[in-house]
Amino acid sequence: MDIADWRRRIDELDQKLVALLNERAAAAQAIGRLKRQTDMPIYEPDREKEIFRNIRRANQGPLPDRELVQLYERIIDVMRKIQRVQIDGGGQATTPARPTEIEAESEE
Amino acid sequence: MDIADWRRRIDELDQKLVALLNERAAAAQAIGRLKRQTDMPIYEPDREKEIFRNIRRANQGPLPDRELVQLYERIIDVMRKIQRVQIDGGGQATTPARPTEIEAESEE
Numbered sequence: 502m503d504i505a506d507w508r509r510r511i512d513e514l515d516q517k518l519v520a521l522l523n524e525r526a527a528a529a530q531a532i533g534r535l536k537r538q539t540d541m542p543i544y545e546p547d548r549e550k551e552i553f554r555n556i557r558r559a560n561q562g563p564l565p566d567r568e569l570v571q572l573y574e575r576i577i578d579v580m581r582k583i584q585r586v587q588i589d590g591g592g593q594a595t596t597p598a599r600p601t602e603i604e605a606e607s608e609e
Numbered sequence: 610m611d612i613a614d615w616r617r618r619i620d621e622l623d624q625k626l627v628a629l630l631n632e633r634a635a636a637a638q639a640i641g642r643l644k645r646q647t648d649m650p651i652y653e654p655d656r657e658k659e660i661f662r663n664i665r666r667a668n669q670g671p672l673p674d675r676e677l678v679q680l681y682e683r684i685i686d687v688m689r690k691i692q693r694v695q696i697d698g699g700g701q702a703t704t705p706a707r708p709t710e711i712e713a714e715s716e717e
Contacts, residue, residue, distance in 0.1 A: 507640045514632055552619075
């Protein structure tokens, strides 16, 4: 396989990754709605630790664990933001703008 | 579905995501090896722009484009690191430590 072949392979993988990340976001939103009904906190450190345990266990390389964890830190950040919008804004997470950033502007 | 059901769903999605991210890393390594043979640069801005175009086009939500791009910025960073290790170190990217970090320590 030459570089062009590998790039086509990467483009196919990216299609699948985008679909899976969106499925994961939809699940995070569903949890956000349930949390809103029950007044549960968005940030649950024990659950996040469990996620990191799961992904390390699933990791068969070649990605080193540390790089995988780096990727997942960003994934978890984004999912938490999606969930926060679901709880505060009642489903605005599908808008292209980032409502939480406006709210959190002074924190940046 | 209650929160526990959604979390099981997320854990399943994470298994698939970890596998796909590793397939993508393996492809980046393969490209790294080919680049080493032909003295091509690791950082190719046009190819990265193409990747971002592809993922925006594939995005059907609920993840907003900006959040998806944020995730991919991290993915591209990590893949570039993996590729650099492949080019400089001849395949050390499977080690759990981060050799590039040692080299780049003074930059941090």
